[in-house]
Amino acid sequence: NKSAIAIAIDGPAAAGKSTVAKIVAEKLSYIYIDTGAMYRALTLKAIENKLDLDNEEPLIELLTNTTIELEQSENGQLVLVNSIDVTAEIRSQSVTNSVSYVAKHPRIRKEMVKRQQILADKRGVVMDGRDIGTHVLPDAEVKIFLIATVEERAKRRYEENTKKGFHSNLEKLKEEIEQRDLLDSQRETAPLIKATDAIEIDTTSLSIQDVAQLILKEVASTRKE
Ligand code: CDP
Ligand code: CDP
Numbered sequence: 001n002k003s004a005i006a007i008a009i010d011g012p013a014a015a016g017k018s019t020v021a022k023i024v025a026e027k028l029s030y031i032y033i034d035t036g037a038m039y040r041a042l043t044l045k046a047i048e049n050k051l052d053l054d055n056e057e058p059l060i061e062l063l064t065n066t067t068i069e070l071e072q073s074e075n076g077q078l079v080l081v082n083s084i085d086v087t088a089e090i091r092s093q094s095v096t097n098s099v100s101y102v103a104k105h106p107r108i109r110k111e112m113v114k115r116q117q118i119l120a121d122k123r124g125v126v127m128d129g130r131d132i133g134t135h136v137l138p139d140a141e142v143k144i145f146l147i148a149t150v151e152e153r154a155k156r157r158y159e160e161n162t163k164k165g166f167h168s169n170l171e172k173l174k175e176e177i178e179q180r181d182l183l184d185s186q187r188e189t190a191p192l193i194k195a196t197d198a199i200e201i202d203t204t205s206l207s208i209q210d211v212a213q214l215i216l217k218e219v220a221s222t223r224k225e
Pocket of ligand 2: 018211
């Protein structure tokens with residue numbers, strides 16, 4: 001029975017992964033799992049504990065003692081760390097600019113992948129991140145790799161910030177996105193890369209609904225096979 005499948009969505013920062021993943025999950029009544037939120041949650045704790053982000057051992061110990069839960073609520077997905085709601089805090093500038101240093105450690109990734117695979121155990125899941133199609137769900141029936149020019153992605157984040165009520169520097173946002181993409185693509189363990197069997201969608205001039213429709217079409221044709 002192919003009706004309940006796994007959908008993996010990967011790509012660089014601000015390509016539209018989480019926005020589109022949520023829409024696709026809702027349309028299909030699937031669960032949505034934001035794996036970036038898990039790396040962000042650990043990074044938040046590491047910063048609070050003033051850990052050296054280049055040193056893997058204390059980070060591993062921290063992760064071992066940290067529960068990370070993704071909870072669906074009417075206001076969207078909540079992220080709970082040791083039962084405390086950190087949904088807003090994990091999006092802070094300091095977490096955003098540190099998370100790739102935490103996510104580069106092989107044993108941290110191994111533990112995160114293990115937890116993510118448990119969360120996705122039942123089919124009927126949309127999961128987004130950097131290594132979902134390549135490592136977390138290599139058997140996912142549908143794999144999508146979303147890209148867009150860095151100018152467009154910086155503009156999207158800029159507009160998102162403006163909507164939230166704070167002004168940001170477009171050029172600086174662009175540099176931060178480029179830096180994070182570079183770290184994520186060049187790390188040794190599970191770098192950001194398109195799975196060979198993933199479908200690449202360039203979203204630069206597509207609307208959110210366009211992208212969601214393309215993915216839903218792909219899902220429909222996979223389920224018919
Ligand atoms: O939403 P945004 O593109 O800003 O990033 P995110 O999906 O929240 O991911 C934050 C960071 O976590 C990424 O830049 C990666 O360093 C790391 N990450 C990862 O290494 N593997 C994943 N599967 C998901 C995120
Ligand atoms: O999860 P990821 O970092 O890949 O991106 P996101 O947080 O889902 O999306 C970044 C921003 O781009 C959001 O404000 C979206 O509304 C916007 N956007 C998009 O996601 N897709 C488009 N085709 C156009 C805009």
